Amino acid sequence: ICGVRGGGNAAAQTLFWQAKRGLSFTLAFESARERNAAIMLARRFAFDCN
Structure with a gap:
């Protein structure tokens, strides 16, 4: 689980999850x-x- 880089406040509100x-x-x-x-x-x- 980690945050995703983006413009504005997108990084604070987006999550990348690699389940497997x-x-x-x-x-x-x-x-x-x-x-x-x-x-x-x-x-x-x-x-x-x-």
């Missing part, structure tokens, strides 16, 4: 707060699956 090799997503959020919440949930899910 060959499967990736670019997610756009309404706010940086929503993006940060998604990162926290993804980290928690990753810890639960390991």
Whole structure:
């Protein structure tokens, strides 16, 4: 999971997620707060699956 570079505030509201090799997503959020919440949930899910 990482932020994506873009113009203006796009980097704060966009997330690149590579779930596994060959499967990736670019997610756009309404706010940086929503993006940060998604990162926290993804980290928690990753810890639960390991």
